[in-house]
Amino acid sequence: MDDLQLLRGMRSDVGSAPQATLARGRKQLLSRIDAGTGGGMPDGGSRRRRTVTRRVLLASAAAAVLVGGIVVADVVAPAGKPGATAEAAEVLNNAAAAAIKASDPVVKPGQYLKVDTRAVYSHQVSRSNGTTVAWLATQDSQLYVPADKSGEWVWNRTPRVPTTFFGQEAKAEYQNQEAFREKNPDPREPRLDGIFRGRAGAFYDSPPQIMGTPLLEAIRTLPRDPRKLLDLIYEKNGDKGQTPESQALTTIADSLRTGVIPADLRAAMYKAAALIPGVVVADKQATLDGRKGIALGIHWAEGKIRQDIIIDPGTGLMIGERMVSLAALDGIPANTAFGWTAVKTSVVDSAP
C-alpha cells in the first residue's frame, strides 16, 4: 500500500451528513437568500480569480509567488504630473503610433497566425529549515490561431526544462523532486506539454481570457480610449496584492503577451500604460531572448520587484515582458529577470 492509499483509508469511516443537519443548513441558506443580501466579502474571490486568469493565459509566464508591498515614494511620478514619466509616456505614445502605422499581418483563409512564445518560470521552494531555494525553467510553445478565430486553435508546448539553478542546493532540490515524481507517477497530474487543440482557443474547458473576459470578446469590446481602458483595468483588478498601478501594467503585459491583440487595441494599451503613475523607462537597451527594445517598468513590493514590458520602438510590437528582482528575493538573486515571456508572431500556411 502506498502513502496515498493509506491516507485515503484514514478516517474513511466518517459517516455522511445527517439529514437533519443538511436540512438545517439548507434552511439557513434559503433564509439568507430571501434576505436578499448580495455584498461580497472584502477579500472575496477576486484575488483567486486573478491568479487563475494569470495561470490560464495562453503563455503564462512566471506567476510571481511574492506578495506585493507598497510602492516606494521615489518611484511615484511627481505630484501634479499624473501618469508615467514624460520620457516613458513619449516612448509608449510613439509605440502606439508605430503599432497603428505598421498594420497587423494579414492572415488569409486557411492560414494561421503563429505565436512563438518562450516563457521562463521561476520555481521557489521554501523548506522547513527556513531557507528557500529557487530555479528558472523555460518552456517554448507555438500557438496557431486560424484566420477564422472561432475555428480550431492548435497549441504545441514543448517540455519545460530547468535552465538556471540558483546554487547547488536548488539543483539538488529539483533533482529530488524529479526523482520523487518518477518513482511516484501520479495519474491525475495534468499534461503540461504536447499538442493541444481547442475551438476558439478553449484548450481546457473554456476559452482563454484577458481582464476577466473571454479573449475574442475582449478584443472586440475593450475600449480603445486609453483613459476608459485604464479605468476598466483598475476596476476589473479591484484590490489585489500588488499596487493598483503595478497590477495595471501587469494586466497590460498579460494581455499583450497572448500575441493576438490587434494593432488598435495594442495602441490603446500602450497609451493606457502611459497614464499609469510610476511607469518609467527602465532600460533603453533592453535585450530579451536576443531581441533589443525599450523596457518600460513599474516598481512594486517596496521597490524590490519591477514589472517591465519591452517594446520594439520601430514596429510598436511588444517583444515580451519580464519581472525583475532588484533585491535578493527568497532564493532569487538581485537583478535577475526571474520570469519572462518573449513573443514573436508570423503568418504560416499550416499548423501541426
Place this chain on the structure above:
Amino acid sequence: MNTDRDIIRRSRDRPAEFAALYDRHASVIYRYAARRAGDFVADDVTSETFLVAFECLDSFDERREDARPWLFGIATNLLRRHHRAEARLLKAAARSAPREAGADSTEGIAAQVDAAAAMAKLAKCLKAMPAIDRDTLLLYAWADLSYEGIADAMGVPVGTVRSRLNRARRILRTGLGPEPLDETENEHGRLAAAPRDA
C-alpha cells in the same frame, strides 16, 4: 445541460436557484470537513461555505463547469478557523497507536496492528506538516480534486500544487518508514534519506 455553472448563472437572476447547488454538494463538503475536524465543526463549516459562496457569486470562475473546487476552496479557508479541532483529532489519532508492531503480536492481529500503527504515523505527519501542504494533500486525497481543481481552490498555479503535493507526500513517506510501503523497497532507503523539508 445543468452544470454547476448553469445553476450559478441562473441564481444571479433567481437567487433561490442557488439551493440546487447546496443539494448537489453539501454532503461532500460536510464529509470532507468532518474527516478533517469532526462532526461538530463540519456542521458549521458546511452551512457557512454555502452562505459565503452565495455572497460572493462573482468569485466563481465562469470558465469552470464544476463548482466543487470553488466550494472546497471556501470550505478549506473556513476550516482554518477550526485548526484547533483538527489538531486535537490528529493528536488523538497519533496517540491511539498500539505499541509499534511488536514481537509479541500474533500472526492474526499483526496486520491490524500494523494498519493502526500506520494510521497513527499518518496522523502525526499530517499534524506536523505546514498547513498549506496539509490542505493541498487532503484536497487531493479526501476531496478528490484534480491538480487544476486544487489550483483553483487554493488560488495558486498548478505547478505550485504539484510541488506542494510532492513535498507533502515525501513527508508522509519519510514519516511512515522504515517499513517498505510498496514494491520498490530497494529504493526506499533513498527516499527516507531525502531531506525531510524538501
